[in-house]
Amino acid sequence: MYTAEISRSNPTAYIFLVDQSGSMATGMAQGMSKAEFVADVINKTLRDLVVRCTREEGVRDYFDIAVIGYGDKSVHSALSGSLSNGLMHPISAIADGTLRIDEREKMVDDGDGGIINKLVRFPVWVEPVANLGTPMRDAIATTARLIADWSQTHPNSYPVTVLHITDGESTDGDPEHNAEILRSLTTTDGQTLIYNLHVSADGEEPIRFPTSENQLPNPYSKLLFRMSSTFPEHLRRYAEEAHGIHLSAESHALVINADAEELVKFIDIGSRPAAMR
Amino acid sequence: MKRPGKKIWSGWLHAWDAFDGLVYWYVIGEKQKSITAEGDAVGLEEAIDEMPISANVFATPIPLLAGTQGLNFTPVTQHLYSLAQAFPTGGEISHTITMNLHTVATVPKDLQYPESNEDAYAWDEDGQRAAVFDGATESFAAQRWVASTRTHWLSGHPQWLQQAREEYNRDIKELNLSWAQLDAAERGSYTTMVSIESTPMGLRATTIGDSCIFLLEGTEIIACDPYVSHGEFFASPQALSTRTQDNLTAPSADAEIIGDQFLISPADVAGRQLLLATDALSQWLMITNPQGRLARLLIALEEDDLVALVTKERASGELKTDDTTALLLTVSAGDRS
Numbered sequence: 001m002y003t004a005e006i007s008r009s010n011p012t013a014y015i016f017l018v019d020q021s022g023s024m025a026t027g028m029a030q031g032m033s034k035a036e037f038v039a040d041v042i043n044k045t046l047r048d049l050v051v052r053c054t055r056e057e058g059v060r061d062y063f064d065i066a067v068i069g070y071g072d073k074s075v076h077s078a079l080s081g082s083l084s085n086g087l088m089h090p091i092s093a094i095a096d097g098t099l100r101i102d103e104r105e106k107m108v109d110d111g112d113g114g115i116i117n118k119l120v121r122f123p124v125w126v127e128p129v130a131n132l133g134t135p136m137r138d139a140i141a142t143t144a145r146l147i148a149d150w151s152q153t154h155p156n157s158y159p160v161t162v163l164h165i166t167d168g169e170s171t172d173g174d175p176e177h178n179a180e181i182l183r184s185l186t187t188t189d190g191q192t193l194i195y196n197l198h199v200s201a202d203g204e205e206p207i208r209f210p211t212s213e214n215q216l217p218n219p220y221s222k223l224l225f226r227m228s229s230t231f232p233e234h235l236r237r238y239a240e241e242a243h244g245i246h247l248s249a250e251s252h253a254l255v256i257n258a259d260a261e262e263l264v265k266f267i268d269i270g271s272r273p274a275a276m277r
Numbered sequence: 278m279k280r281p282g283k284k285i286w287s288g289w290l291h292a293w294d295a296f297d298g299l300v301y302w303y304v305i306g307e308k309q310k311s312i313t314a315e316g317d318a319v320g321l322e323e324a325i326d327e328m329p330i331s332a333n334v335f336a337t338p339i340p341l342l343a344g345t346q347g348l349n350f351t352p353v354t355q356h357l358y359s360l361a362q363a364f365p366t367g368g369e370i371s372h373t374i375t376m377n378l379h380t381v382a383t384v385p386k387d388l389q390y391p392e393s394n395e396d397a398y399a400w401d402e403d404g405q406r407a408a409v410f411d412g413a414t415e416s417f418a419a420q421r422w423v424a425s426t427r428t429h430w431l432s433g434h435p436q437w438l439q440q441a442r443e444e445y446n447r448d449i450k451e452l453n454l455s456w457a458q459l460d461a462a463e464r465g466s467y468t469t470m471v472s473i474e475s476t477p478m479g480l481r482a483t484t485i486g487d488s489c490i491f492l493l494e495g496t497e498i499i500a501c502d503p504y505v506s507h508g509e510f511f512a513s514p515q516a517l518s519t520r521t522q523d524n525l526t527a528p529s530a531d532a533e534i535i536g537d538q539f540l541i542s543p544a545d546v547a548g549r550q551l552l553l554a555t556d557a558l559s560q561w562l563m564i565t566n567p568q569g570r571l572a573r574l575l576i577a578l579e580e581d582d583l584v585a586l587v588t589k590e591r592a593s594g595e596l597k598t599d600d601t602t603a604l605l606l607t608v609s610a611g612d613r614s
Contacts, residue, residue: 009389051460055461058458121459
C-alpha cells in the first residue's frame with residue numbers, strides 16, 4: 001500500500017482544500033493574517049512541486065493539482081486565469097498558470113561562511129481570501145466527487161492526498177459523513193489520504209498527530225480526528241528524517257491549534273511524494 | 278566515496294602492500310619521488326611523515342572487498358598499479374587477459390517514453406574499458422549529464438570529471454530557461470557509474486553509487502560490488518554531480534576522488550564473465566539463490582530480448598520499474614592459479 005511509483009503514466013494528485021471564511025482574516029504572529037499566511041505556504045508548496053517536476057525538457061506531469069477554496073457559501077477553485085476552468089490541473093499547467101512572479105528577499109549562504117540577502121523568484125497562484133461562512137460539508141462533497149472521477153481514470157496510481165486547512169467549524173452541516181465517503185475512495189494502491197490542519201492565532205498549545213480521540217479537548221477537534229487519515233510508512237520515515245517528528249502507525253494526520261511553523265511542517269510532510277520515476 | 282585522508286601530491290600513484298585488510302595507495306608528486314618503505318603499517322606511516330609538510334600528499338585506504346556468503350573478490354596483495362593517467366606508467370603489460378563485449382542492452386523505465394532513458398553505456402575496445410551510467414531521475418538534466426560524463430570518461434583524460442562538468446555547465450548557461458527551469462537547474466544533475474578498465478597490473482573496477490559489477494562463472498555469481506545484498510540499495514545513492522562541492526573528498530580538497538576503486542587480479546577473472554548493471558537489475562539479481570535469475574538474464578541477452586524479461590519481471594513486482602541496463606563482457610586468456 002502507498003508504494004506505487006509516481007510517473008507520467010501513473011501520476012498522483014494533491015488537493016489543497018482551503019478555508020476562506022471571514023475568520024481567516026485574523027492576524028498570526030508574523031503580522032500576516034491566517035489567510036495571507038496560508039496563501040503564502042500554498043504558493044511555496046506549488047512552487048516546490050513544480051520545480052521538483054521540472055527538467056531540462058520541461059515540466060513532467062507527475063502530479064495533478066487542485067486548490068479548492070470555500071467561504072461565503074461557495075466552493076470554488078482558488079486558482080484563476082488560465083487555471084480557472086475546472087478544478088484539477090496537471091502540474092505543467094500549474095507551472096504556466098502563475099498570476100504573477102514576485103521577487104522576495106531571502107537569506108542565503110554566500111558560500112564563504114556568510115549570509116547574504118538574495119532576491120528570489122516567488123511565483124503566486126493563490127491570493128488570500130477571507131469571506132463570511134464555512135461551507136465545509138459542501139467543500140468535502142465537492143472534493144469527494146473530484147476524487148471519485150480522478151481515481152476512476154487513474155486506478156493504479158498512488159492515492160490522492162487532500163491537505164485541508166481550516167480555522168473553524170462547518171457552517172453548512174456536519175461534514176463527517178462526506179469525509180467518510182472521501183476516505184473510502186481508493187486506487188489499487190490504497191485509500192485517499194486526508195490531512196486536516198486547524199490553524200489558530202490564539203496561542204493555544206498545539207495538539208499534534210494524536211493517536212486517540214481522547215487526546216482532544218472538544219467535539220470539533222474530535223470530529224477532525226475522525227476525518228483524518230493515518231500516515232503511510234514512507235511519510236512516517238520522512239517526518240522523522242526531515243523534521244525529527246516521530247509518528248506511529250496510529251498517529252492521525254491532524255494538528256489542532258497549529259501556528260505558522262506547524263503549518264509549514266504539516267504541508268511539507270503531506271506533500272512529500274513517494275518515489276518518482 | 279568521500280574518504281578522509283592526508284592529502285599528499287597529485288601525480289603518480291603506487292599501491293602499497295595489503296595489511297590489516299586494507300591496501301593503502303598514495304599519489305606521489307611531479308617530482309617523481311617514490312616511497313620505498315617496507316610493507317607494513319609502521320613503515321608506510323614513517324615514509325609519509327618524511328614528506329615535506331607543504332606537499333599535497335593524499336593517502337586513501339581502498340577497502341578490499343569483503344562480502345558475505347562467499348561473495349567477495351580475492352584480496353589484492355603485492356600488487357603495484359598506477360591510477361594517475363597524467364603520467365604514463367611506461368613498461369610492459371604484465372598480463373594477457375582480454376575483455377570482449379559479449380552483449381549490451383538497455384530498457385527504459387517508461388516504455389511509453391523510450392527517449393527518456395537516462396542510462397548510458399560505454400565500451401572502448403582498444404583501450405579495454407567499459408562503463409555503465411545511471412542518471413538520477415531527480416536531476417535537472419540527467420541525459421545531458423550522463424552524455425557528458427560518458428564522453429569525457431571515454432576520453433581517458435585525468436581531469437575527465439572536471440571537463441564533463443565544465444561542458445555541462447557551459448551548455449546549461451546557453452539555454453533559454455523558464456522561471457521553473459532556472460530554479461530546477463540549481464539542484465544539479467547526478468549519475469552513478471560502474472566501470473572496468475584494463476591496467477598493466479590487472480582490471481581496475483570503479484564504482485560510485487548503486488550500479489554494480491558482477492563476476493560470473495556460468496550461471497553463478499562469484500563476486501559483486503559495491504553491494505552484496507538486496508537490502509543495501511538506498512533511495513539516494515552516491516553519484517557523480519555537476520556541482521563541484523558534491524564531488525570533493527573534503528571541504529578544501531582540490532582533488533576529486535572518483536568513487537571506490539579496486540583491482541581484480543587476472544587470475545580471478547580469466548575465463549569468466551563480468552556484468553555491469555544498473556541498480557534495478559543488480560538488486561533483482563541479489564537474492565539468496567540467484568542462479569535461475571542469472572540464467573534467465575543471460576538467455577535474454579543472448580536472444581537480444583531484455584525487454585521481454587524486464588516487462589515480465591516488472592509486471593510481477595520482482596523488478597523495480599527503472600531504466601535497466603546490462604553490459605556483459607567475456608574475459609579470456611591468462612593462466613589461473
